[in-house]
Amino acid sequence: MSDAVLSHQADGILTLTLNLPEARNPVSNSAVIEALCAAISAADQDIACRVVIITGAGSAFSTGGDIASMRLGGGLNDPSPTLTRENYRNGIQRLPALFESIEVPVIAAVNGPAIGAGCDLACMCDIRIASEKARFAESFVKLGLVPGDGGAWLLPRVVGWSKASEMAFTGEMLDAQQALACGLVSRVVPAEALIDEARALAAQIAANPPHAVRMTKRLIRESRLAQLSTILEASAAAQALCHTTSDHAEAVEAFLEKRTPVFTGH
Numbered sequence: 001m002s003d004a005v006l007s008h009q010a011d012g013i014l015t016l017t018l019n020l021p022e023a024r025n026p027v028s029n030s031a032v033i034e035a036l037c038a039a040i041s042a043a044d045q046d047i048a049c050r051v052v053i054i055t056g057a058g059s060a061f062s063t064g065g066d067i068a069s070m071r072l073g074g075g076l077n078d079p080s081p082t083l084t085r086e087n088y089r090n091g092i093q094r095l096p097a098l099f100e101s102i103e104v105p106v107i108a109a110v111n112g113p114a115i116g117a118g119c120d121l122a123c124m125c126d127i128r129i130a131s132e133k134a135r136f137a138e139s140f141v142k143l144g145l146v147p148g149d150g151g152a153w154l155l156p157r158v159v160g161w162s163k164a165s166e167m168a169f170t171g172e173m174l175d176a177q178q179a180l181a182c183g184l185v186s187r188v189v190p191a192e193a194l195i196d197e198a199r200a201l202a203a204q205i206a207a208n209p210p211h212a213v214r215m216t217k218r219l220i221r222e223s224r225l226a227q228l229s230t231i232l233e234a235s236a237a238a239q240a241l242c243h244t245t246s247d248h249a250e251a252v253e254a255f256l257e258k259r260t261p262v263f264t265g266h
Contacts, residue, residue: 005035006057012050012206013199014043021058026066027117028076028092028149037098044102047265050206050213053198054125055109061134064116067143076148088148092117096150099124100221103214105205109198110134110185116143120151122184123158126217129201130176130185131194138164139171157224159184209247209263 006017016039018025018032026032036054043049056062065076076087099106108114108125113135122128122136138155140147147155147168156164159182167174176188189197205213215238223231242248246266254261 004029004031005039007039009049011203012048013053013202014039014049014051015053015055015195015199016040018054018056018062021056021060023066024060024063024113025056025058025118026064027062027095027121028065030091033091033094037094040098040102040104040106044104047210049104050210051202052104052106053109053195053202054106054121055195055198056111058112059133060112060118061108061110061114062118062121063113064118064120064139092149095121096124096154103218105213105217107198107202109194110136111191111194113137115139116147117149117151120147120149120154123151123154127201128179128185129187129189129194129198130179131191132176132188133191134176134179134185134188135173136167136179136184137171137173138167139173141169142171207263209242209245209251210265211245211247212242215242 004018004020006019008015008017016036018027020026020029020032023029027036040052043052076084076091078084078087105127106125108122108128110122110128110130112131112133114122115135115137116139119136119138138147138151140151146152152168155167158164159167163182174182174184176185179185180188187197219231219235219238222234226234247261247263250261250263
């Protein structure tokens, strides 16, 4: 694992910490992108990994891009527009494509400002919980840019079209309580309790049969675009798979025997 992203796994929970605090954890950084893609892809392929938590080192979750590198010829911005396009496709756009394809649940533990691509990274996750110190802004227009990382697709599906448009057109900042009010996050907790709260939530998810959790996530993700008839068909197919698992049998027996089930991922 790159020093740009720290990794710690215990009890089926993988915690990934963006670790460029001196630069406020720019998610457009190539080392961060490579490390996140590698770690999350590996977690998705490992049924023993039940949940992923993403947070940031230092005072920020992620302030998105590195503004100092945005001059022509710096960062993703190449003198050739065609090369800039490729830089986005082969760089930061790999993240939303990956997050949309995976089935392992991901929690964003937003410890501080989540700005621009940092806000969009949080939106890529399934669940967002925020420290009281968290701040959110879809601020691309402030720099004369558009959300090049898919934010125009992500944000409306989290907060709705009207609020997403307000955030994207103004670029203004939301504090943690405003983020809670519009559904951008599901809870706000004291800063010192954030990681413990995220791990407690992850543990609740990890306690459930992993195949059922992952297939449930897939159905929820697909439901954003599919017709009801399509989701009903997919749900029937997923349920047929679930009925064959040892974890389903264990859940039924444990319920009838009034004991705590032990799930193995089989």
